[in-house]
Amino acid sequence: MEAAILTENLTRRFGDFTAVQDVNLRVETGQFYGFLGPNGAGKSTTIKMLTGLMAPTSGRMQILGFDLATHMVDVKRQIGVVPEGMALFGRLTGSEYLNFVGRMYGLNRTTAAQRAAELLEFMELTDHPKTLITDYSHGMQKKLAMAAAVIHGPKVLFLDEPFEGVDAIASNTLKAMLQRMISRGATIFLTSHVLEIVERLCTHVGIINNGRLVAQGPLDDLRVSTADEASPGERMSLEEFFLKTVGGPRTAAQELSWLG
Amino acid sequence: MAGLVPDSREQLRAVATLRWRLVLNSLRSVRGRMNLVSRSIAGLLVTAAGLGGAFALGATAWELTRTHKLEWLAAFFWIVFLFWQFFPVMATAFTQNIDTSALLRFPLSYKTYFFVRLAMGTLDIATALGLFWSFGLVIGISAAAPRLIPWAVVAVLGFIVFNVLLARAIFVWIEHWLSRRRSREIMGLLFFVLMIGFQFIGPALDHYAKKPTGQRFGYVAKLVPVQRALPPGLSASVIAAADSGNASGLLGPLALLIAYSGAALALLHLRLRQQYRGENPEGNAASTATAEDAAIRPGWKLPFFSAPVSAVFEKEVRYFSRSGPMLFTMIMPLVVILLLWGGRKSFLQHQSEFFFPIGAGYCLLVMTNLVYNSFGGDGGGIQSFLMAPITFRQVVFAKNLAQFAVLVVEVAILLLGVSLIYRPPHPVFLVLTFCWYLFAAPINFGVGNLLSLYSPKKIDYAVFGRQRASETTIFASLGVQLVVMGIGAFAIFLGYHYDNYWLGTLILAVLAIPAITAYLILMRRIDAIVMTRREVLATELCKA
Numbered sequence: 001m002e003a004a005i006l007t008e009n010l011t012r013r014f015g016d017f018t019a020v021q022d023v024n025l026r027v028e029t030g031q032f033y034g035f036l037g038p039n040g041a042g043k044s045t046t047i048k049m050l051t052g053l054m055a056p057t058s059g060r061m062q063i064l065g066f067d068l069a070t071h072m073v074d075v076k077r078q079i080g081v082v083p084e085g086m087a088l089f090g091r092l093t094g095s096e097y098l099n100f101v102g103r104m105y106g107l108n109r110t111t112a113a114q115r116a117a118e119l120l121e122f123m124e125l126t127d128h129p130k131t132l133i134t135d136y137s138h139g140m141q142k143k144l145a146m147a148a149a150v151i152h153g154p155k156v157l158f159l160d161e162p163f164e165g166v167d168a169i170a171s172n173t174l175k176a177m178l179q180r181m182i183s184r185g186a187t188i189f190l191t192s193h194v195l196e197i198v199e200r201l202c203t204h205v206g207i208i209n210n211g212r213l214v215a216q217g218p219l220d221d222l223r224v225s226t227a228d229e230a231s232p233g234e235r236m237s238l239e240e241f242f243l244k245t246v247g248g249p250r251t252a253a254q255e256l257s258w259l260g
Numbered sequence: 261m262a263g264l265v266p267d268s269r270e271q272l273r274a275v276a277t278l279r280w281r282l283v284l285n286s287l288r289s290v291r292g293r294m295n296l297v298s299r300s301i302a303g304l305l306v307t308a309a310g311l312g313g314a315f316a317l318g319a320t321a322w323e324l325t326r327t328h329k330l331e332w333l334a335a336f337f338w339i340v341f342l343f344w345q346f347f348p349v350m351a352t353a354f355t356q357n358i359d360t361s362a363l364l365r366f367p368l369s370y371k372t373y374f375f376v377r378l379a380m381g382t383l384d385i386a387t388a389l390g391l392f393w394s395f396g397l398v399i400g401i402s403a404a405a406p407r408l409i410p411w412a413v414v415a416v417l418g419f420i421v422f423n424v425l426l427a428r429a430i431f432v433w434i435e436h437w438l439s440r441r442r443s444r445e446i447m448g449l450l451f452f453v454l455m456i457g458f459q460f461i462g463p464a465l466d467h468y469a470k471k472p473t474g475q476r477f478g479y480v481a482k483l484v485p486v487q488r489a490l491p492p493g494l495s496a497s498v499i500a501a502a503d504s505g506n507a508s509g510l511l512g513p514l515a516l517l518i519a520y521s522g523a524a525l526a527l528l529h530l531r532l533r534q535q536y537r538g539e540n541p542e543g544n545a546a547s548t549a550t551a552e553d554a555a556i557r558p559g560w561k562l563p564f565f566s567a568p569v570s571a572v573f574e575k576e577v578r579y580f581s582r583s584g585p586m587l588f589t590m591i592m593p594l595v596v597i598l599l600l601w602g603g604r605k606s607f608l609q610h611q612s613e614f615f616f617p618i619g620a621g622y623c624l625l626v627m628t629n630l631v632y633n634s635f636g637g638d639g640g641g642i643q644s645f646l647m648a649p650i651t652f653r654q655v656v657f658a659k660n661l662a663q664f665a666v667l668v669v670e671v672a673i674l675l676l677g678v679s680l681i682y683r684p685p686h687p688v689f690l691v692l693t694f695c696w697y698l699f700a701a702p703i704n705f706g707v708g709n710l711l712s713l714y715s716p717k718k719i720d721y722a723v724f725g726r727q728r729a730s731e732t733t734i735f736a737s738l739g740v741q742l743v744v745m746g747i748g749a750f751a752i753f754l755g756y757h758y759d760n761y762w763l764g765t766l767i768l769a770v771l772a773i774p775a776i777t778a779y780l781i782l783m784r785r786i787d788a789i790v791m792t793r794r795e796v797l798a799t800e801l802c803k804a
Contacts, residue, residue, distance in 0.1 A: 053646055054795050076649035085802035087643035089575060091582050096575075099559040103571040104648040109558035117556045132582070148644075 002065050004029040004156050004187035005050065010059035012045050019045045021211040022059070027189060027204065029064075029155075032182050034202035034219075035191045038246055042211040043191045044084050047160050050189070051081045063156060077106070080154030082162050086145040090134030094125050094144050097133060098151055105152035112151070119147035122177070124170065138165040146174060150181070157181065159190040163197055175201060199238040209246045268372040275363070275376055310389050314396025321400030325408065330500035336397065337419060337492035344390040344423045348431060370536050377532055381428050394420050401499060411502035411510065418517040419495040425524035432531045491520045565661075568650045572658030573665075579637060580666060586630065590666070593623055593674040616678050616685040617693045617752065621745055623670040624700060627663060631708035632737045634659050635801060636719040642801045652790040653783055660705045667701070692751065692765040698772035700744040702779035707740050709782065713793045716800045747771065 005027035012020040020042040027033045037043045048054035050061060052072050061068040063075045081087070089097055095116050102112025120126050123143040133141060142165055149157060157178075163171050178188055178201065192198050198205065205222060207215040215222060223235045236244070287293055317336055324332050363376060394416050401412040487493040494513040501510035560574040561567070580586045634656075635642050645655045671693075678685060685693075715732045751764030790797075 048798075051647060053643060053798055055791070073649045073651070076647060081643075081647050083643050083647070085640035085643055085798070087640055087647060089579070089641035089644065090639060091579050091637075092575060095557070096559075096578060099557075100571050100575050101644060101648075103559055103567045104644065104650060106567070106649065108567070109561060110556075113556045113558040 002029065003027060003062070004031070004064055005033075005189060006062040007050070008060040010046070010049060010061060011057050012042075012049060012054065013057045018211050020049070020056075020208075023208065023211075023213045025206060025213065025216070027187060029187050030182060030185055031204045032178070032188045032202045033190065034198035034205045035189060035208065036195070036198060036205060036242060037191075037208035041208045041246075043208060044160055046208065047081075047083070047158050047189070047191060051079065051083065051158050052076060053083060077152075078154060079156045079158060080149035080152065081158045082142075082145045082149045082160060083158075084160045086141055087148070088133050088141055088145060091132055093130060093132060094120055094136070094140075094147075095129065097144065098147055101148040102151045107152060115151050116147075119151060122173070123147050124173075139167055139170065142166050143170055143174070150177075154186070156187045156189065159188065161192055162190065163192060163194060171197075195238045195242060205238070207242065207245050215241075215245050268369055271366070271368060271372055272376065275380075279380075306385055306388055310392030313389065314392045314399070316396070317393050318396040318400035318403070321397045322404045323400075325401045325404035325503070328503060330401075330503050331496060333397070333401075333499060334487060334493045334496035337495050338487065340390055340393045340397075341419075341423060341492040344386050345427055345430065347386045348384055348427055364536065364538070370533065373536055374529070374532055377432065378424075378428055378528075381431060382424055386427065387424065390423055391420065405503065408499060408502055412499055414514065415495045415498040415517070418498075418514065418521060419491060422491045422517065422521040422524060425521055425528055429524050429528040429531065432528060432535070489516070491517055494520070565658075566654060568648070568654045569658040569661070572645075572655050573662050576659055576662035577665070580662070583637070590670060590673075593619060593670050593677065612678075612682040613686055613689055614752070615682065616675065616689055617696065617748070619674040619678065620671050620693045620697065621700075621748060623667060623674060624697070624704060625741060625745075626670075627667060627704075628708075628737050628741065630666075631663055631704055632711050632733050633715075633717055633719065634663070634708060634712040635716050635797065636712075638801060639718055640802045642797050646790075646794055646798065651787050653786045656709050656786050657783065660709070663705070664701065667697075671697075688755075688761045688765065692755070692761055692768065695765050695768035695772060696744075696748045696751070699768050699775045700748065702772070702775040703740060703744055706775075706779040706782045707736065709786065710789075711736055713786075713789055713797065716797055718801050718803055 007025040010023040098116035497513040562570040755761030755764035
């Protein structure tokens with residue numbers, strides 16, 4: 001079976017600093033993949049490289065079998081992205097922006113307009129028809145960025161912190177939408193600091209730390225403690241596994257004594 | 261646990277330190293250091309304006325005091341007053357305002373909060389100039405009549421206190437309104453309309469100068485009693501009464517001046533108290549969707565062009581139409597026409613055939629900001645272009661197309677204006693200008709596209725002034741404009757010299773061929789350039 005996302009020794013350096021080092025990702029079609037890591041670990045750099053926003057220093061990337069270096073436009077046609085900066089045009093209205101994005105992805109004018117209206121309704125953004133995006137709240141902007149990422153029906157969706165700043169109701173709607181996409185065969189690659197969300201949604205997880213992929217696999221397999229630990233075979237929470245993998249919590253001695 | 265008791269002085273010191281650190285930290289970047297240089301130059305200019313104004317007002321006050329015409333001082337108090345109150349409000353249209361009410365999250369006493377708001381707001385150009393000019397008046401009066409020093413000091417001090425309090429009161433009452441983008445844009449446009457309105461002062465004064473003297477003074481006489489009851493008039497009345505030895509006559513105006521200051525203080529206190537308590541009297545009115553809003557509206561379709569080009573073109577035009585500063589460039593040809601109209605009875609009337617080419621050149625010049633930093637206003641939206649499954653050439657071409665459309669509209673307005681005020685330009689000048697555009701526009705668009713990719717800088721289309729492209733862009737665009745304008749001027753000079761403007765037209769038409777070819781070659785390479793520049797573009801334009 002062909003992998004939806006495949007990287008080989010993906011590396012990115014900024015001068016002397018190596019942000020991503022020899023990352024080998026494999027995400028199969030239909031997987032909901034959570035990409036985790038502490039701040040500055042290399043998550044956003046990896047997503048930028050996978051979506052063509054940044055060139056790798058070395059290594060190969062394939063999306064749906066297309067080599068990103070040689071088939072950039074073919075890849076872009078198949079993917080949807082909510083990048084770190086959300087990629088919004090502040091001085092358009094939500095409807096105008098979605099119309100714009102739809103046409104940029106090749107939808108005809110009528111389809112783009114219909115889908116824009118449906119998405120605005122779905123995301124509960126229809127109460128602000130004349131408001132410019134720059135005047136939206138952060139959560140509304142996130143919902144709009146998500147709507148823009150799916151307007152063309154992508155096969156692979158890259159989401160960089162998609163739930164940050166989104167209220168609980170909208171978050172629930174988005175999660176349901178993403179799960180429906182998975183059930184229809186789409187692949188989702190998501191980064192989030194909220195481990196509960198990853199635990200609830202994702203089937204597979206990869207953890208990056210200091211630019212290196214330190215764990216990857218099905219979530220259920222990763223959470224099972226290994227035999228050399230105190231309780232072999234017992235299932236850990238994702239948070240416990242994550243902390244164990246990237247360095248663990250601070251000790252009591254490191255805590256601030258003057259805090260009440 | 262015993263809570264910490266905040267020391268007000270320590271809090272004030274912390275706020276002052278914060279301001280100082282902000283200044284120092286801004287110097288870490290080249291842009292910050294450049295800003296320091298420009299601020300230093302601005303500081304020198306303000307000092308010069310302050311000292312010059314103080315000298316002029318002082319000399320006038322000296323003369324009025326010497327000739328015992330002190331009631332005329334009111335006119336000068338009014339000038340200072342109007343500047344002091346109007347300039348700060350208008351200047352907010354040019355800047356993003358620092359919201360000092362954010363300090364409310366700290367455990368500040370109301371007294372400390374009031375003092376911080378008053379002190380930080382008072383450190384502005386209007387107050388500095390107002391103080392300079394007010395002291396100029398005191399010095400002028402004191403030099404002419406030393407016996408008036410105490411009353412001049414009291415009256416001017418009352419005037420200063422009133423102005424400081426009123427300016428702050430006005431500002432805190434409208435700052436919430438001004439913190440909204442649309443309000444700032446309206447204020448900015450209003451400012452420029454006023455600036456253009458100044459063009460009409462001359463004709464208006466001419467108009468009234470033609471009226472009989474009695475009628476002219478009749479207009480002024482109606483205003484005198486009204487202005488006497490207001491602070492600038494009251495300040496002048498105090499000094500005039502002191503000069504005439506009328507002790508009882510000066511107490512009334514002085515008491516009223518103090519009462520006005522008290523009223524301004526009360527207004528200021530009322531609003532700051534509301535802020536301190538967390539009350540927000542304006543509220544936020546939510547917009548409601550109508551059936552018309554919910555209707556499905558397909559985007560634009562340009563004939564002969566692809567869907568992505570149409571989409572980017574539509575986006576550009578919408579951006580343009582929603583930007584006060586950008587719309588202002590649209591009315592620039594009208595300003596040029598207005599200036600030409602002002603000079604229609606001067607020597608310019610004999611050279612009217614040059615108006616159209618000169619105006620058309622000016623139209624291209626005012627497009628510089630747009631053309632040479634064409635992704636600056638997109639901000640984070642640049643990622644949309646980079647992520648879309650299209651060639652970047654389509655994006656750049658659509659942007660150029662939109663810029664060209666704006667240029668065509670501007671030139672059409674200019675042509676109409678010139679034709680109405682004078683006469684339609686001679687066909688040779690129409691063709692000459694057209695050929696110059698065929699040569700100058702591709703060069704400007706080509707170099708503009710390169711600089712937009714190599715030296716991008718994020719700008720906010722909603723804010724007037726204080727925003728400019730990078731230094732590299734400024735110098736390069738200046739060089740290009742000098743060359744294309746110089747060649748255009750040379751073509752006209754040749755035509756003038758040989759009394760045959762078709763000669764210059766031919767030269768420009770020939771030069772247009774390599775210019776268009778170079779533009780097309782560049783456009784073929786634009787995707788390769790973007791691949792190498794995409795990270796810089798995204799990083800620079802996605803900055804918070």
